[in-house]
Amino acid sequence: MSDTRPVLLFDSGVGGLSVLAPVRALLPQAPIVYVADNGGFPYGTKSEAEIAARVPALLGRLAERYAPRLIVIACNTASTIALPAVRAALDLPIVGTVPAIKPAALMSKSRVIGVLGTNATVRQPYVDNLSAEFAADCTVLRHGSAPLVELAEAHLRGEETDLADYAAALAGLFDQPGGKRMDMVVLACTHFPLVEDKLRAASPRPLTFVDGGPGIARRVAYLTEGQSWPEAPGEGLAVFTAPTGISEGLRSSLRRFGLGRVEML
Known part of the structure; x- marks a missing residue:
């Protein structure tokens, strides 16, 4: 039987698309959920305490809603601050992003x-x-x-x-x-x-x-080696954590990365 569980990639905005591209290149059959935390954007100007509180709680909600097989924190800031807490809280593989x-x-x-x-x-x-x-x-x-x-x-x-x-x-x-x-x-x-x-x-x-994008993609491929994938994964899903207007320019960019569907958390 094929396994329809997605790979979930998470960032404060659209930056994680630079990680999604090499993941898709290595794993074209993988169903994708891409989450942009526009409700918390930007992370880079926030305090460590704010990020440490927000990211594990939000990823817990996302894991419950989308039941991913693996989560990629496609954000250096979130990874360097919150990765240990996320791994402690969630019982599934978590791949972080660190400076190359x-x-x-x-x-x-x-x-x-x-x-x-x-x-x-x-x-x-x-x-x-x-x-x-x-x-x-x-x-x-x-x-x-x-x-x-x-x-x-x-x-x-x-x-x-x-x-x-x-x-x-x-x-x-x-x-x-x-x-x-x-x-x-x-x-x-x-x-x-x-x-x-x-x-x-x-x-x-x-x-x-x-x-770090290519290295992250290789890590995702290694952690999912031997797992089954849907024959046709369909269009990827882009999720935004706060209501936002999706301009045609952004919608076009999302489609270019294989994200043809959009929803709000």
Whole structure:
């Protein structure tokens, strides 16, 4: 018998679509529920206490409603703060998202790495630990950019955005001591790979951008290996946690990621 339980991906907004894409590429038969917590957006400017209280409770409701086989917290901020609490509360596999510092350090020639994330993510001790474990011989620069999250949301709605705003986000890394030698930038917010082409165009010199999406997809494939899937999974479902107007631009972007249905929690 086929197993119709979905894979549920969760983010504060549309950023987790950058994780959904590689998951779909590896597991095209997987039914998908994608949840954007627009009722709590943005996470990056919230306190640790707010996120630690909101995310486990909300994921508990979502698990009860959609009965997923696995949950992906497709959000660096939520993962670095709330992942242990979510795993303790829910009896199913939980895959988190963490900054891709390890692969960046393996690839860096200059040994200067930038970590571009939300304000909440870049200040987490988790980032300190990753840097110490995998990039001890590197200079690791960090910059939190709330405007870049908004730019990614606007881009997915089909709105025009200014390259100067992307350049300003990168300047937060370039302008730090050692920034001019930086050759790798870790996109430590799932929103940011959605505008990687904009960041590349706005950069004053070539950079290599890395994110955790492909690694997360491989982890999901490993954890579901041997499980059955529906022969035809149908259109994916996009769920929003608060009433919102879905512009045609956003609806088009959701369809591009295989999310043809939309509902409110």
